Amino acid sequence: MTGARGQQLLARRPSLLTPRSSDACLSVSDASLIARVLDGEADAYSELVHRYHAPCARFAFRMLGNRQDAEDAVQEAFLRAYRALGRYHERDLFRSWLYRILANQCRSAARRRHRHEGRLDPDADPSSVPIPAEGLDTSFVEDALMQAIGGLDPHMREAFLLKHVEGLEYQEMAVVTGASVSALKMRVKRACDALRPKLEAIYDA
Amino acid sequence: MRDAADDDPLVTRAARDLARTPAPDERAVERVLAAVRAAPAPQRRAGREGGAHFLSGTFGLSPLAGAAAAAALIALGAAIGGALQRERVVGSAVQAGRLTSVSPSDTLRAVQFLLAAPGAGAVSLVGDFNGWDVGATPMRRAPDGGMWMAEMRLPAGRHVYSFVVDGSRWLPDPLAPLAADDGFGVPSSVLVVDGAPST
Numbered sequence: 381m382t383g384a385r386g387q388q389l390l391a392r393r394p395s396l397l398t399p400r401s402s403d404a405c406l407s408v409s410d411a412s413l414i415a416r417v418l419d420g421e422a423d424a425y426s427e428l429v430h431r432y433h434a435p436c437a438r439f440a441f442r443m444l445g446n447r448q449d450a451e452d453a454v455q456e457a458f459l460r461a462y463r464a465l466g467r468y469h470e471r472d473l474f475r476s477w478l479y480r481i482l483a484n485q486c487r488s489a490a491r492r493r494h495r496h497e498g499r500l501d502p503d504a505d506p507s508s509v510p511i512p513a514e515g516l517d518t519s520f521v522e523d524a525l526m527q528a529i530g531g532l533d534p535h536m537r538e539a540f541l542l543k544h545v546e547g548l549e550y551q552e553m554a555v556v557t558g559a560s561v562s563a564l565k566m567r568v569k570r571a572c573d574a575l576r577p578k579l580e581a582i583y584d585a
Numbered sequence: 586m587r588d589a590a591d592d593d594p595l596v597t598r599a600a601r602d603l604a605r606t607p608a609p610d611e612r613a614v615e616r617v618l619a620a621v622r623a624a625p626a627p628q629r630r631a632g633r634e635g636g637a638h639f640l641s642g643t644f645g646l647s648p649l650a651g652a653a654a655a656a657a658l659i660a661l662g663a664a665i666g667g668a669l670q671r672e673r674v675v676g677s678a679v680q681a682g683r684l685t686s687v688s689p690s691d692t693l694r695a696v697q698f699l700l701a702a703p704g705a706g707a708v709s710l711v712g713d714f715n716g717w718d719v720g721a722t723p724m725r726r727a728p729d730g731g732m733w734m735a736e737m738r739l740p741a742g743r744h745v746y747s748f749v750v751d752g753s754r755w756l757p758d759p760l761a762p763l764a765a766d767d768g769f770g771v772p773s774s775v776l777v778v779d780g781a782p783s784t
Binding site: 417418420422425426429430433434435437438442451454455458459462463464465466467469472476480484521522525528529541544545551554555558559560561572575576579580582583 | 593595596597598599600602603604605606609610613614616617618620621622624625626627628629706707711716717718719720721723752753755
């Protein structure tokens, strides 16, 4: 995967995301943007949306396995965060606060879907995952990974994604999920243990 | 903090692949922005905290009872303060007020939760009554800065609760019995709400 498309697909952790617009915005913090919104400059919120939409969309999609559900959850999260901006404490990380709202939206979406459609597709038996040919096709790996994490208990999937994909520290994950750090560590460990045999099959390790 | 999986190459590889995202979906972003533009502009939350508001008739709490409790706690906090060194943290759940009946079989009593934590930036009340959700019941800071408070209407019976300071530090109520360890190593406290009607 090279060239412009490779560049596009290369995701960056939220802490490395640079603002969408010009260099002049690099030093504008989340807290100062929020202060400007509350002072009446509503457009300042669009900068926050641009900063966090991609990682939020990624997390929601990995949690829910469905692009439309993920987009709905992300949109609702940004809207709720906007409405509740007056309650945001400057000491909090906006990212944690936004992810907490988003994680709640994902849980609600999963509960709604569970009631209407039944569970996410059960994970395939790892031994039935086909051995990949040389030169892994990204879509094969992508689909197999989605199947693997889709088979995890939702609490474990959530903790695994926050820790290993979104790159949050455990203290921040506690703010996002409301669970204790020790409970979260246990969930991440169990997720990794459950995933390992499937990952071995996927990557032919 | 590193754990074993941080060094697991399979997990690292899977995480890297899961972190890949397609090109930003500008149309999805525009839909979010359109929804936001249609929403009323958020306001800074006006400082409604204050002894008078908190001790209002909302839950039938007696202003004198609440003020006396708060004063007693602050005095107690000053006495304990030396022992706790870095931070004076004193809390209690004060049962007061009229019994609020929602229905004959669903009787609730107003309970004030108070925590003196002057050094805190944010305090949440968590417990079995709000799913231990750190975001569910943020406590309000009194204007003098030292006391945090929240009110809940709870059914009679045993409740387990705790305070979360600055999003991550769990503190049981120093003035309440400690709950048995629930296996997660999180300290919490026990409150028994009296089911008898107050006179």
